[in-house]
Amino acid sequence: MTSAQVNSGVALVTGASRNIGRAIALRLAGLGYDIAVHVGKDLASGEETAAEIRALNRRAEVFSADLSDPASCKALVSNALSAFGRLDVLVNNAAVRPESPFEEITLAEWRQVMALALDAPFFVSQAAVAPLSRSPVASIVHIGGLTGHTGAQHRAHVITAKAGLIGLTKAMAHDLAAKAIRVNCVVPGLIETARVGGHAAQPAHHAKTANLLGYRGGADDVAGAVAYLCAPENRYLTGQTLHVNGGAYLP
Structure with missing residues (x-):
């Protein structure tokens, strides 16, 4: 996938401190976007992302926000606007993906997953509608999950949210089309990433899933799909789900 350079623009990427989020932020910076780097609490990792963006001669600012709190979701967009003055692209990447047997999932665990993986994209996107509607290249991309389509053991909360x-x-594609805001979803599958806290273990369902290409993808593969959907020359795409999984799932 190739995408043309933009003249200028600002992208907000949630969960941009590492892995897929960082790769997305860097890919969009390479296309010419300045980046609002969202992190939960890990400001140090967020600053590492920002430093890599600045090395590409793009501006980057780091914003910490608890996306389980609707007010913080709105404040994140407001703070990004105060810093950059505009917003052209929103990528809702932040999420948590715990694993627990169905009968052991607590209400608190259920609500935490829903808050970060489903509620936060709603609240952040809602806050971003007004500034995005002023952009000539407005695009929102949600980051989904393979098991939201295939199912898996011990992930009832994650699967439901995705x-x-x-x-x-x-x-959103229906509601925001009149404002010229495109909304799409990228669904990664079988992607090699470093686990939070440095743990190398992959999700249990990965061991039971194969793909046609025979190897795991990388964060850059997901970032390329996001960049493709955000590119101005692909402005005829909205309401679509783009799977990046090496052929593990064929919709």
């Missing part, structure tokens, strides 16, 4: 994100993508 499946809901597909519905949210379609609904």
Whole structure:
């Protein structure tokens, strides 16, 4: 996938401190976007992302926000606007993906996953509608999950949230088309990433899933798909779900 350089623009990427989020932020910076780097608490990792963006001669600012709090979601967008003065692209990447047997998932665990993986994209996107509607290249990209389509053991909360994100993508595409805001979803699958806290263990369902290409993808593969959807020359794409999984799932 190739994408043309933009003359100028600002992208907000949630969960941009590492892995897929960082790769997305760097890819968009390479296309000419300045980047609002969202982190939860890990400001040091966020600053590492920002330093790499600045090395590409793009501006980067780091913003910490608790996306489980609707007020913090709105404040994140407001703070990004105060810093950059505009918003052209929003990538809702932040999420948590715990694993627990169905009967052991607590209400608190259920609500935490829903808050970060489904509610936060809703609230951040809602806050971003006004500034995005002023952009000539407005684009929102949600980051979904393979198991939201295939199912898996011990992930009832994650699967439910990621499946809901597909519905949210379609609904937003309908509602925001009149404002010239495109809304799409990228669904990664079988992607090699460093686990939070440095743990190397991959999710249990990965061991049971194969793909046609025979190897795991990388964060850059997901970032390329996001860049493709955000590129101005692809402005005829909205309401779509783009799977990046090496052929592990064929919709």
